[in-house]
Amino acid sequence: MATQYSIQGTTAKGLAASVERGVTEGELAPGDALPPVRRLADELGISPGTVATAYKELRRRGLVVTRGRGGTVVAEAPSVASRRPPRVPPGLVDLASGLPDPAFLPVLRPPAEVRPVYGSHRAAPRLSALEELTRAWFARDGVPAERVTFAHGALDCIARLLSVELRPGDAVAVEDPGFHHLLDLVPALGLRMVPVAVDGEGITPEALGVALRAGVRAVVCSPRAQCPTGASFSTGRRDELASMLREFPEVLVVEDDYNVEIAGPLAPTLAASGLERWAQVRTVSKRLGVDLRWAGVAGDPVTVARHDGRMLMTSGWVSHVLQETVVGLFSDPAVAGLVAAGEAAYAERRGVLVEALEARGVGVAGGAGEAGGPGGAGGLNVWVPVRDESAVVNGLRTRGWWVAAGARFRIASPTAVRITTATLEGAEGRRLAGDFADVLGEAEATYGG
Template identity: 80%
Template sequence: MATQYSIQGTTAKGIASSVERGVAEGELAPGDALPPVRKLADDLGVSPGTVATAYKELRGRGLVVTRGRGGTVVAEAPSVASRRPPRMPEGLTDLASGLPDPAFLPVLHPPGEVRPVYGSHRAAPRLAALEELTRAWFRRDGVPAERVTFAHGALDCIARLLSVELRPGDAVAVEDPGFHHLLDLVPALGLRMVPVAVDRAGITPDGLRAALRAGVRAVVFSPRAQCPTGASLTPERRDELGSLLREFPEVLVIEDDYLAELDAPPAPTVAALGPARWAQVRTVSKRLGVDLRWAGLTGDAVTLARHDGRMLMTSGWVSHVLQEIVVRLFSDPEVARLVARGEVAYAERRRALVDALGARGIRAVGATGLNVWVPVRDESAVVNGLRTHGWWVAAGARFRIDAPPAVRITASTLLPDAADRLAADFARVLGDAQATYGG
């Protein structure tokens, strides 16, 4: 535990609040050990049971984890903090954002006139026109879409699904490496993460089988453009996963198809195989605008009803003004052509970088999506080395649990003629690291 921070309190709630305050203010960092129960009880003049109750509350809320003989430590992604990326120094080329190229995002035009209405939209939360467009969007890829609903983005939707289906301490299978915000979200909900390895065809059957047998209550994965590796399900992998999941009908299956395109080829979906409890969520943030906090959701009747019941009690509905904007974008052929041009450009940029790295003996993956994932031995050495050459890439630690080290390079804005320069600098950095660390 950080020596400068002293936990206070005479009740379980007070002790837990003191620890949370220390984490929120940065006085207690991820990995810092809390005092043993009996020692803290003696220091505070309370019973060991009071401290044990406080620690139990902190574990249930995802702030701390217990590591057997290693004691109780602050979680790697505590619920009052997030693994935010370090600030990029000035003068560098940003290849760490994970964001699309603004050149392929449409200009947003809010409705010219929005008249006030009496009361709320809780009785009719979804615009009929957007419901029909959303159903067509899912059905284009073979996803059943008899029922659809909306949320404020993919993470908002996934958080609501997990919070109504699971209880603190339940386990969730997640991709490893995976989407860093999801890896922050799960422990913030007081849930345990069970990592599932990813290869070029998505989450692996062996990894999923182990997670299911370990008792996970839900599994969250991307059917295509997996972040950060760019993996996408093949039909064969989809069938393997579907066969496994049918053996565990009580497990909630959540597909995060965050990069579904208006005109992209169909992606294999486990949802089409009819798991008992399932949902697929799609968002428009990456392709139509990062400020469009809207997502479409389809799934089985019980899952959608629970999602909507919780939403009714909180935000109520997604703004109809925002829904109108999404309807216009979905219906605009010029926007569809712009998105299609972006998809072609992103594919060219990914391939250029993967090929340039490969020509120098550096293995990289990135078949789809906006990023390229490059396994390395020492993330810090590569990130800092590329920084000296003017490049800013993301260390892989934010995206992984048990997966080997790597760096993530956002290729969406990296023009092909710059890919060769980056690859040459990457090779120099690796050469410098080998000379420093002896191979």
């Protein structure tokens, strides 16, 4: 529990403001526990109801989360502060980033000339050349592309879709384990997360059924190379999920295909399953560069129209300079060759580590699979179940490796660590597997398993 910061106030608004100030100024760090409701009420001489109201408001705004008997704690990524990833200590190999290998990213070449225009681009927010390329990109993989639009990346798009469809307090089904930034975003929008379990074929029908019957208003999932497990839909799994979702036509289904072009052929997609409300988001940060903040979006007429209506009232459009840059990259054969080389390298590097771990008796979620193939595992990460995340992270750190503890990717799923394999050459992967097995052995001797 935080002991250096004293929460002050006599009203719910004042208490919430005091906690927010502590978080903003760094006096309350992610994971710090707030005092129990009755204790804080006694200390301040106010009613427990006032404290409970303040904590409810803080939860609604994404500053704190409640962990059952663990009490109320500051969120891992509180909505009032920008939480940077921890610095990688000098001398360690960074396997925690989730980012692609720069060797397979093209040099970005914006247009040489950008002519000034009179007024704004609100009347024609999308370049026709990029719109046609985007339609072909989706249609190539069987995703209906009658209506497409653009956004400033996947999270920007998902936030806008959820904010126009849902109201504070509504429930959203999310993968567990899942993309950590999405798990931060949903509560920051004032929405409730309903965790849906993931296995080697993506979200499980049993867990999705529970979420749908509980009244979720939206489902956010990945069709392939899911983060952090690498799972991809099989045809059978996709069909089973689609059949369930068709019984709830008012539920919005958002697919985040962030691994397009770097994790093998498209897995079967819910977007092509005849759902009434759906959108698929495709970004280019993994294949073309993390600074290229552009996403293509396909969806049903209502969903696309609502997205665009909200965007026109805020940022208006994606920069045409950025759009011109994407057009050039999409049309360059040399870039296509570089992306294909990266895809092959990522599959090999992930496969080497998984096989080396399994040869040492270390199980991996999803297994090696066929990278990005139906029901297989792929992508840039490996999710390894462990009993004690801290012991494994710290043990690997002493051996020169920096991996991510699984806590930031989980809601209720079992403990694990995430390893990014994008830059992990074959010999390094085998060395890491040996070190990993040794660390697990030491943890078993210390903690009994």
